[in-house]
Amino acid sequence: MTLDLIFAALADPTRRAILTMLLEDDMAVTDVAHPFDMSLAAISKHLKVLAEAGLIAQERRGRVIWCKLLPDAMRAATVWIAGFGMFEALDLDAFERFLEEEIAPEPSE
Template sequence: MAQDDPLSVTFAALADPTRRAILARLAEGEATVGELAEPFDVSLPAISKHLKVLQRAGLVEQGRQAQWRPCRLRPQPLQEVAAWMAQYREFIGQSYDRLDDYLQELQQDREKEEGK
């Protein structure tokens, strides 16, 4: 994976279900590492490793307020993923339209056969 390809780094970070769950939690608001670790049956160091991957991808940043270090979601990389995916929306829509047409043809053929 090219280090200078932010989209690849973002997709790699999003590939793990634990990291996606962490992002979903952060979409609700800031949280500490301990709060993020609560729903998982893994160690704090494991959660910290996941957070480092998310930070390298630019998806999460960690602030510093006295002893409290809240994590927060950064939307920019997700906006870049959404923009990339938007390029394929028309293709996906057309594919679904073709599938719908084909299924309607099958249904009509079936109805004709049953009517005989």
């Protein structure tokens, strides 16, 4: 399922950081790798996961591979998450008061 791939990709903090960087603009793979203390091969693996999830696209321009954010995949995840917004948070204190009123013994006459 695509959502499984998206959430698996988003589970890693390095991949989330890469997506944040790509919010600004397309970037060359070497520029993506620059702020991280890991090998270019490790960054390439992270980029592959993001690409397989549909979160980024990679394009060769001459000798340089560029990465571009694809917001539609993130939109699908956002729509799925938003579906849970229809449930209001349960006010446990109010629920407790309601139960106390409902099960309270009736005053004797």
